[in-house]
Amino acid sequence: MICTRGLKKSYPDPGGELVVLDGLELEVKEGEFVAVIGPSGSGKSTLLHVLGGLDVAYQGEVTVAGTTLRGLSERELASFRNSLVGFVFQSFHLVPNLSALENVRLPGYFGQQGASSSARAEEVLARVGLSHKKEKVPAQLSGGERQRVAIARALYSRPKVLFCDEPTGNLDAVTGKEIIGLFQELHREGLTLLAVTHEERMSSAAQRVLRLKAGRLLADGGAE
Amino acid sequence: MTSRSLLALVRLSLFRDRRGAAFSAFGVAMGVGSLVFFLGLGLGVGKVVREKVFPQDARLVDVVPPTLSLGAFIGGGKIDQAAVDRLAALPGVERVYRKMTVRVPAVSRYEGDFFGARLRMGVEILAVGVDPGLVKKDIQLGEFSDPGPGKPIPGVAASRLLEIYNKSFAPARRLPQLSPTMVVGFAFPVEFNRSFVAATAPGPITQEQVQVVGVSDRGLLAGITIPLEVAVRINRSAGVDAETFTGATLQAVDPSAVPRVVEEAKRMGLQIDDQERRLAENAGAAVAVTTSALALLSALICLLAGVNIAHALSASVRARAKEIGVMQAVGASRSDVRDLVFAEAAALGLFGGAVGTVLAVAAMKAVDLLSASYLPPFPFKPDTFFALPWYVVAGGVALGLLAALAGAYFPARHAASMDPARTLAG
Ligand SMILES: Nc1ncnc2c1ncn2[C@@H]1O[C@H](COP(=O)(O)OP(=O)(O)OP(=O)(O)O)[C@@H](O)[C@H]1O
Ligand SMILES: [Mg+2]
Numbered sequence: 001m002i003c004t005r006g007l008k009k010s011y012p013d014p015g016g017e018l019v020v021l022d023g024l025e026l027e028v029k030e031g032e033f034v035a036v037i038g039p040s041g042s043g044k045s046t047l048l049h050v051l052g053g054l055d056v057a058y059q060g061e062v063t064v065a066g067t068t069l070r071g072l073s074e075r076e077l078a079s080f081r082n083s084l085v086g087f088v089f090q091s092f093h094l095v096p097n098l099s100a101l102e103n104v105r106l107p108g109y110f111g112q113q114g115a116s117s118s119a120r121a122e123e124v125l126a127r128v129g130l131s132h133k134k135e136k137v138p139a140q141l142s143g144g145e146r147q148r149v150a151i152a153r154a155l156y157s158r159p160k161v162l163f164c165d166e167p168t169g170n171l172d173a174v175t176g177k178e179i180i181g182l183f184q185e186l187h188r189e190g191l192t193l194l195a196v197t198h199e200e201r202m203s204s205a206a207q208r209v210l211r212l213k214a215g216r217l218l219a220d221g222g223a224e
Numbered sequence: 225m226t227s228r229s230l231l232a233l234v235r236l237s238l239f240r241d242r243r244g245a246a247f248s249a250f251g252v253a254m255g256v257g258s259l260v261f262f263l264g265l266g267l268g269v270g271k272v273v274r275e276k277v278f279p280q281d282a283r284l285v286d287v288v289p290p291t292l293s294l295g296a297f298i299g300g301g302k303i304d305q306a307a308v309d310r311l312a313a314l315p316g317v318e319r320v321y322r323k324m325t326v327r328v329p330a331v332s333r334y335e336g337d338f339f340g341a342r343l344r345m346g347v348e349i350l351a352v353g354v355d356p357g358l359v360k361k362d363i364q365l366g367e368f369s370d371p372g373p374g375k376p377i378p379g380v381a382a383s384r385l386l387e388i389y390n391k392s393f394a395p396a397r398r399l400p401q402l403s404p405t406m407v408v409g410f411a412f413p414v415e416f417n418r419s420f421v422a423a424t425a426p427g428p429i430t431q432e433q434v435q436v437v438g439v440s441d442r443g444l445l446a447g448i449t450i451p452l453e454v455a456v457r458i459n460r461s462a463g464v465d466a467e468t469f470t471g472a473t474l475q476a477v478d479p480s481a482v483p484r485v486v487e488e489a490k491r492m493g494l495q496i497d498d499q500e501r502r503l504a505e506n507a508g509a510a511v512a513v514t515t516s517a518l519a520l521l522s523a524l525i526c527l528l529a530g531v532n533i534a535h536a537l538s539a540s541v542r543a544r545a546k547e548i549g550v551m552q553a554v555g556a557s558r559s560d561v562r563d564l565v566f567a568e569a570a571a572l573g574l575f576g577g578a579v580g581t582v583l584a585v586a587a588m589k590a591v592d593l594l595s596a597s598y599l600p601p602f603p604f605k606p607d608t609f610f611a612l613p614w615y616v617v618a619g620g621v622a623l624g625l626l627a628a629l630a631g632a633y634f635p636a637r638h639a640a641s642m643d644p645a646r647t648l649a650g
Contacts, residue, residue, distance in 0.1 A: 045649060054553060055645040075557045082555020093550045093648060097240040109229035110555035116229060153554065 001161060001192045002028035002051060007060035008215075009046055020046050021058070022215025028194060030160075033187040035203045036196040037220065038212030044196035047212065048163045051194070052085050053077045065160035082110050086154030090166035092146040094138040094153075100125065101134040104152045111157060124152040128182060144175035151182065162186065164195040168202060180205045225560045234567045241540065245572060248529075248536045252576025252624040253583060255526030260584035260612070260620040262522055266515025268610035270508055276387070276604045278504030279441040282479035283318075286497040287311070287489045288471040303469040307492065311472060314488045316481035321358040321473040324455045326351040327464040328427070329419035332434075334412050339400040348421065349414055350447030351379075353455025358473060362440035364408045370453035376411055376433040379450050382443035384603075391603040404439040411435040414448075417462050427462035442473075471497060526627045529576070533569055533631030541565065541639045548639055549647035558640040565636035566629060573628025577621035584620075585612065 009021040020043035028034050038044050049055035050062060053069055056077070062069045065084040072080060081087075094103045101121050108116025125134050128148040138146055147167060154162055164183070168176035184205055187193055195202055196212075203209040209220040238245040289303055303322075312320045333346040356368040359380045368378050383404065390401050416430045434448060443449040459466035474489065476482045486496050541548070548561055556564075588610040595609065 046645075049645040049648075052553070054648070055643075075559070078552070078555050078557035078560070081553060087553045089648060093546060093553075095547050095550060098236065102236060106551065107554035109233050110225055110551070110557075110560060116232065157555070 001030040001032070001065060002026060002194060003061075003063045004051070005061040007047075007050065007058060007062060009043070009050060009055075009058040019215055021050070023060070024216055026210070026217055028161075028192060030192055031187075031190050033183070033193045033205070033207045034195070035206035035209045036194065036212055036217065037198060037200070037203055037209060038196070039198055042212045043215060044198070044212055045165050048087075048165050048194070048196055052087055052163045053081045054087075078110065079112065082107055083112070083157050084160050086157070086159035086162045088147070088150050088154050088162065088164040088167045090169035092138070092143075092150045092170070094146055094149055096138055099135050099137055100130060100141065100149045100152075103138070103149055104156055106153060107156045120156060121152070124155045125149070127155065128152045142175070143171050144178060147171065147175075147179055148182070151179075155186075159191075161192045161194065164193065166197050166199075167195060168199065169197070173201075176201060225556070225563065230563060230567050233564055234571050237564075237568055238571060244536055244540065248533050248572045248628075249576035249579065251529035251532040252526070252573055252628060253580035255522060255529040255580065255627065256577040256620045256624040257580030257584040257587070258525055259519055259522035259623065260581050260616055261587055262515060262518035263616045263620075264584065264588055264610040264612045266511055266519070267613065267616070268606070268608060270511045270515070271611050272604060272606045272609070273504065273507045273511060276606065277384075278500055278507065279383075281442075283476045283482065285474045285476065285482055285485055285489065286471055286500075287474060287494040288497045289468075290493060290495045303472055303494070304467060307494075308469065308472060310492065311474060311489065314474075314485060316476050316485045316488075317474050318477045319357060319475040321355040321475070322452055322469045323355075323471045323473065324353045324452060324459065324466075324468075325470045326353065326416060326450075326455050327459050328417040328425045328462045329422045330414050330416045331418050331420060332412055332414050339402060339406065339410075341399050343399070346420065348419060350444065351414070351416075351450050351455065351458075352444045352447060352470070353450050353452040354442075354473075355452050359438065359440045359442050359449060362438040362442070364405070365435070365437040368437060369451050370457060373457070376435040377414075377450050377454050378437040379434040379448040380438045380440050380443045381407060381436050381448065382445045383439050383441050384445055385443070386439055388603045391601045391605065395601070407436045408438060409436065416458050425462045425464050427464075430458065430461065523623070526623050529624070530627035530631040533572060533628050534634060535631075537565060537569060537632055537635035538638065541635045545642060545647045548642055549644040552642075552644035553648060561642070562636045562640035565639050566632050569628040569632030569636075570625060573625040574621065576628070577624025580624060581617055581620055588612070 004024055004026045007021050007024040007026070008019070010017045010019040024047070036044055036047065046055070050058050051064055056069070067080055067084060069077065069080070095106065101118060104125055105116045105118055105121035108120065122131065122134065125131050128151050130145060130148050130152065133141060133145060138149070141149065167183070168179050171179060180202060183193055183195065195206065197203070203220070210217045211220045287303070308320055308322055311317060330349040330351055331346055332349050335344045336342070359368060362380065366378060368380070371377065386402060386404060386407065393399070394401060411433050414432050414434050416432060417424050417427055418429045434450070440449070456466050474485055476485050489496060551561065592608045592610070595605070596607070599605065
């Protein structure tokens with residue numbers, strides 16, 4: 001489902017260049033729930049942005065959900081983000097002043113079908129258990145609820161893969177656990193998940209844990 | 225992204241920031257509104273000048289003998305029947321209407337009932353005889369021809385004279401207001417070859433009655449217009465020139481033939497009496513210049529509205545960087561983002577333009593209403609000071625749209641160039 005070959009990503013830096021991903025190899029099978037852990041600044045977000053088609057300035061080969069990203073036009077890449085993958089961010093990134101329902105159906109406006117469906121939005125909101133709050137704006141929701149709305153939005157287009165960037169980073173322990181529980185349910189329903197985190201909490205829920213170190217991924221053997 | 229989705233997103237986004245949207249649209253509305261208002265005013269006043277103050281038939285050319293009759297030398301310069309025949313034969317000339325002034329002074333001494341008021345006055349009168357065809361369409365009573373000696377002479381009053389009488393002369397003297405239909409039939413005495421101020425011809429004084437049979441734009445402004453044969457008869461009996469004409473009005477086949485006709489008439493040694501036309505042109509030019517200045521000012525307001533929109537949109541794009549990043553993450557392409565900013569601007573521009581036009585029309589109605597109820601009557605006071613052809617409305621709204629789109633250019637480019645990986649970080 002996810003496959004990278006020799007993925008290299010660097011940022012220009014006053015002292016030469018900052019290599020963040022350095023020949024990274026990753027293989028995730030369909031239906032897997034994989035956690036990538038690593039300290040702050042190790043390049044976890046960078047990896048997700050590349051895999052999710054938000055960042056195209058990399059070297060190497062990336063295939064996600066059967067799509068080789070290199071060589072896609074800007075428009076094709078947008079459509080890839082729209083229909084094949086979903087993002088969940090640490091700080092939710094909901095649009096303020098839009099109701100939960102409007103936030104969830106946002107991907108529908110950019111979809112191929114043309115029309116955004118509020119029925120579909122209601123369906124995914126129900127899936128994350130927030131039907132009763134669909135008219136609320138983000139400011140009227142708790143952190144956990146906001147993240148559920150964000151997850152519902154990521155699920156709207158029935159993606160093949162869900163990319164989660166520290167999805168529990170802004171949540172307290174109890175709420176974080178609930179969200180992780182939700183991910184586990186989605187996983188059981190067959191969704192492929194790749195979550196990056198520097199928390200150990202998440203890793204216990206995943207099937208497989210990888211450690212990002214010096215721009216490469218290592219299988220996590222518990223202690224180093 | 226489909227246009228339906230685009231519309232939905234624009235609606236969402238503008239509705240969310242109603243205040244900002246209203247402010248941006250207000251700027252456009254002011255620009256477009258004032259532009260439509262001033263253009264409407266200019267066109268309206270121009271129309272009054274053209275149609276009421278200096279009514280011009282674009283096909284008519286007035287020719288007169290030259291002031292210094294050098295032309296007599298080369299066989300022209302005098303308008304006699306031969307000259308009239310030659311004028312009639314000119315290419316592009318459809319009709320020639322001869323004119324001959326009554327070449328002796330005349331006065332009217334009136335004493336009696338004047339439309340319900342008592343009037344007693346004596347005035348010097350100018351009379352000009354014209355070929356009946358010139359005023360035929362305005363004759364409302366009987367025939368416009370020589371009735372023979374002793375019978376009332378049919379006369380045509382100038383519509384503008386009536387206007388000036390009603391708005392300036394009558395109010396100051398507490399005389400009744402007269403409508404064109406009222407004056408038709410009115411008769412007054414005229415003594416030809418008599419004057420309070422000037423020397424008269426050797427012939428006898430003739431007492432006549434003149435009866436108004438119509439009111440015409442083509443009537444002599446400072447006097448009374450009578451049938452040509454009557455003028456000839458009076459001149460002949462007074463022993464003055466009854467052979468040559470004081471002028472002729474040429475009717476061209478169509479307005480485009482006028483320059484050619486003018487050229488030919490000049491070649492015959494005649495002068496073109498374009499005093500009226502020039503006055504009309506000058507007044508028209510004054511109106512046009514004022515209008516253009518005001519329209520330019522309004523266009524400037526539109527420009528400012530565009531700058532204002534540019535400012536508002538770029539602030540909004542900066543403030544919504546994260547939101548734009550989110551849209552990109554859920555599938556917006558760069559062109560989608562760009563279209564969204566442009567579409568928002570277009571909505572503001574169209575809405576502002578429409579509101580501005582409605583406000584302008586309301587202001588026009590208000591001005592006309594105020595003028596009707598508070599401005600005292602004055603000559604040529606129109607019912608409306610405005611003319612609003614569709615292209616002014618369309619142009620105004622289009623300009624609002626254009627200003628908004630121009631204002632959106634840089635913000636849209638900026639929005640489309642934003643890097644989602646960067647805006648979504650953190
Ligand atoms: N746009 C950028 N320009 C330059 N350097 C960048 C940029 N984005 C990230 N970096 C650098 O790349 C490295 C990896 O960043 P990244 O955000 O991927 O780390 P992370 O593992 O997600 O960290 P955290 O756990 O704090 O989110 C960091 O050292 C960061 O400073
Ligand atoms: Mg990160």
